Amino acid sequence: MFSNRAVLPMSLHCLGGLLWLALAPAASAAGLTQYRLDPVHTRVMFAVSHAGFSQAIGTVSGSTGTLQFDPADWSSAKLEVSVPLARIDLGDAEWNQAVQGRKLLYVDTYPEATFTSTRIEPIDAHHATVFGTLRLHGAAKEIRLDVKLNQLKRHPMPPFRETAGFSATTTISRKAFGIDAWPAVIGDSVELRIEAEAQPIASNARDGAVDAVPSQTSATQEPASTP
Numbered sequence: 001m002f003s004n005r006a007v008l009p010m011s012l013h014c015l016g017g018l019l020w021l022a023l024a025p026a027a028s029a030a031g032l033t034q035y036r037l038d039p040v041h042t043r044v045m046f047a048v049s050h051a052g053f054s055q056a057i058g059t060v061s062g063s064t065g066t067l068q069f070d071p072a073d074w075s076s077a078k079l080e081v082s083v084p085l086a087r088i089d090l091g092d093a094e095w096n097q098a099v100q101g102r103k104l105l106y107v108d109t110y111p112e113a114t115f116t117s118t119r120i121e122p123i124d125a126h127h128a129t130v131f132g133t134l135r136l137h138g139a140a141k142e143i144r145l146d147v148k149l150n151q152l153k154r155h156p157m158p159p160f161r162e163t164a165g166f167s168a169t170t171t172i173s174r175k176a177f178g179i180d181a182w183p184a185v186i187g188d189s190v191e192l193r194i195e196a197e198a199q200p201i202a203s204n205a206r207d208g209a210v211d212a213v214p215s216q217t218s219a220t221q222e223p224a225s226t227p
Contacts, residue, residue, distance in 0.1 A: 032070040035164055035198035037081065039064050042196040044083055048174070049187030058090040058099070067198050069164060071152055074122035079130065083113040103181040110137050118142070130168070139177040145170045145194070161199045168194040
């Protein structure tokens with residue numbers, strides 16, 4: 001059974017969290033905001049022909065970067081992303097090693113792929129075409145991403161961070177980046193799909209203020225990250 005002394009701090013914490021949500025400005029009215037990508041919930045997926053038999057599918061997790069974004073003005077957005085190629089996963093250790101090796105991605109020399117946006121062409125409130133420079137395997141080429149804004153609102157789980165969620169797709173030529181080994185086995189056209197989440201950089205201080213109450217009054221704390 002909980003004592004009044006234990007219940008009161010928990011009640012105050014819950015009330016404080018609800019008031020914080022109610023009084024915080026709506027995400028759609030935030031204007032131009034600086035976001036940081038969430039590496040846990042940001043993933044690059046790719047598909048490439050495996051000798052014509054199937055599409056080999058892999059993922060890369062742990063991407064990091066920043067985004068300047070105003071949902072009312074897509075054209076002002078700026079995106080910089082770094083993708084750690086050592087975290088590529090095709091579901092098999094030998095395949096992973098082969099793709100990371102010198103004949104393909106050459107990860108020892110080129111450990112990251114980066115993308116920097118150069119211009120954005122809005123389509124509607126939830127869609128835009130994002131042009132930018134992809135640096136991969138020592139080469140830099142302009143690519144275009146078809147981007148969809150899935151949601152921009154507070155996450156329903158503690159610590160209730162404002163979260164922007166995006167999906168993006170594009171297709172690139174691996175040969176254009178000098179990755180041309182094993183043409184009879186690996187296709188040239190590589191389909192990319194990106195799923196990304198990001199939170200405002202300034203939100204960390206606000207999250208800490210909300211979490212301060214239980215850390216001082218109770219041994220039970222809210223989770224530090226959002227599932």
